[in-house]
Amino acid sequence: MAIAAAISAPLTSPTRRTLASVxxxxxxxxxxxxxxxxxxxxxPNYRLVAASMSTDAPVKTSSASFLHRRExxxxxxxxxxxxxxxxxxxxNRDSSEPRVSPEKAVQLxxxxxxxxxxGVIFVLPGIDGTDYTMRIFNSDGSEPEMCGNGVRCFAKxxxxxxxxxxxxxxxxxxxxxxxxxxxxxxxxxxxxxxEPILKASEVPTKIPANKDNAVVKSKLVVxxxxxxxxxxxxGNPHCITFSREGSQNLLVDEVNLAEIGPKFEHHxxxxxxxxxxxxxxxxxxxxxxxxxxxxxxATLACGTGACATVVAAVLEGHAERKCTVDLPGGPLHIxxxxxxxxxxxxxxxxxxxxxxxPL
Numbered sequence: 216m217a218i219a220a221a222i223s224a225p226l227t228s229p230t231r232r233t234l235a236s237v238x239x240x241x242x243x244x245x246x247x248x249x250x251x252x253x254x255x256x257x258x259p260n261y262r263l264v265a266a267s268m269s270t271d272a273p274v275k276t277s278s279a280s281f282l283h284r285r286e287x288x289x290x291x292x293x294x295x296x297x298x299x300x301x302x303x304x305x306x307n308r309d310s311s312e313p314r315v316s317p318e319k320a321v322q323l324x325x326x327x328x329x330x331x332x333x334g335v336i337f338v339l340p341g342i343d344g345t346d347y348t349m350r351i352f353n354s355d356g357s358e359p360e361m362c363g364n365g366v367r368c369f370a371k372x373x374x375x376x377x378x379x380x381x382x383x384x385x386x387x388x389x390x391x392x393x394x395x396x397x398x399x400x401x402x403x404x405x406x407x408x409x410e411p412i413l414k415a416s417e418v419p420t421k422i423p424a425n426k427d428n429a430v431v432k433s434k435l436v437v438x439x440x441x442x443x444x445x446x447x448x449x450g451n452p453h454c455i456t457f458s459r460e461g462s463q464n465l466l467v468d469e470v471n472l473a474e475i476g477p478k479f480e481h482h483x484x485x486x487x488x489x490x491x492x493x494x495x496x497x498x499x500x501x502x503x504x505x506x507x508x509x510x511x512x513a514t515l516a517c518g519t520g521a522c523a524t525v526v527a528a529v530l531e532g533h534a535e536r537k538c539t540v541d542l543p544g545g546p547l548h549i550x551x552x553x554x555x556x557x558x559x560x561x562x563x564x565x566x567x568x569x570x571x572x573p574l
Contacts, residue, residue: 290314290574292330293372294567297364299515299544300333301567302351304372307337313350314574320352323572330570333511336365338373345393346385347373353510360390360451363518367404367564370396375566391450405561408519411526411551412448420446420454421484431530434460438478445527449558452489452509453523454479457496457533467495467505476507492520496533503541515544522558525549 293304303323307314313335315323320335322328332354339348349369351362366387373385384397395407412418413429422430422444430446441460447453458465470493479491488509495503504524506517521540528534529551537550547562 288574289571291569291571293375293569294330294332295368295372295564296544296567297367297516297518297564298542298547298562300362300364300517301331302362302365302368303330303332303335304368305335305337306372306376307339308347308376311339311348313337313339313352315352317352317356317358321354321356324354330572333508333514334359334362334365336362336369336372338369338376341386342388344386345388348388349394350390353508354512355510357510358390359510361394361449361519362451363406363408363449363520363522363560364516364562364564365518366394366396366406367518367560367562370398370404370406371402371564371566374398389450399561403561403563405559406518408449408522408558408560410556411523411558412450413446413526413530415446418446418448418452419486420452420489421486422446426530429530431527435482435484437482438475445530446489447523447526449519449522451519452485452487453492453520453527454485454489455492455494455524455527457494457528457531465493465495467493467503470505472505472507472513476513480507480509490517490520490523492517492524492527494524494528496528497541499533499535500538501541502528502534502538505543516542516547518547518560518562521547521549522551522560526551526558 290305295302295304305314315335323330323335324332334354335352337350339350341347349366350358351365352358369387382398382400384395387394387396392409397405399405415422415424415428415430420430422433422435424430425433432443432445435442435444442456443458444454444456447455456465476491480488490509491507493505497503502524504521506514506520508514508517521542524540525534525538528538529536536553540547540549547560550559552559
């Protein structure tokens with residue numbers, strides 16, 4: 216498969232540059248005359264062909280015409296990120312089936328041989344009276360119930376597709392149920408993430424419940440170390456830990472995510488695997504978190520994880536119901552409202568570039 220990149224990339228930096236073309240960047244006369252080494256490609260039929268990239272045109276001008284193209288055999292996409300958690304967004308409103316298979320999503324998400332992303336998100340027609348349906352394939356091809364940072368990117372993408380301006384909201388059907396994002400005047404997106412699920416069997420986890428059918432600050436042995444964990448579902452499973460046995464407060468920068476993350480994810484007490492959040496308490500309204508995501512590994516941010524973290528922090532007595540959660544990619548603002556038991560997440564979602572690929 217070849218990816219044709221007539222790519223438009225907005226820059227937030229004050230310095231704006233235009234790359235005329237690949238030929239301009241690498242003129243034939245300057246190429247080396249040395250023989251090219253033989254290489255074995257990871258995806259033999261998958262090659263990236265870059266045509267041009269310009270950042271002089273405003274985003275609205277380039278996206279309006281680009282996203283509504285309907286050439287036969289081509290797939291147009293937008294690359295977005297929510298504080299570093301990045302996704303390929305595809306307009307799939309004309310079909311209830313994703314235009315890209317899980318296997319193809321794995322190739323697209325590859326950061327060396329593809330576009331590069333934590334997942335591929337599809338905007339599909341609504342179900343059961345909702346405005347839209349959201350589906351996502353992780354970078355390993357698995358399909359999660361929902362993604363918090365992804366739904367903010369979904370909301371901004373839909374706003375571009377529908378040419379919506381000002382403050383607006385819509386309803387989204389997801390595997391985790393009804394989700395309602397609201398695009399605010401400042402461009403941030405606030406999402407009603409619904410009620411957290413605390414019943415152990417519904418998270419799901421096999422850890423015995425120890426507080427009102429929930430798992431709160433229970434002991435879990437992982438790789439020979441006793442961790443104190445609280446289990447929460449935001450439509451997808453999360454295991455949150457603030458400390459190990461013998462330590463009062465976790466220093467998250469010292470956690471080796473690549474080593475310990477998979478051992479949590481695939482632990483036998485999590486029948487659907489789990490996302491894992493390692494959390495440091497900075498104050499009663501300020502938390503610092505790193506995450507190992509089920510199906511994606513270490514990422515710069517996880518929206519549902521930030522929501523689950525605040526719920527767990529309240530249950531364990533570490534924090535108030537309204538917190539700022541610092542993630543490697545930036546902060547999210549989370550509120551677990553007592554009056555309706557819903558969790559609200561507020562944060563940015565930004566476009567990175569637009570691209571096309573032959574199917």
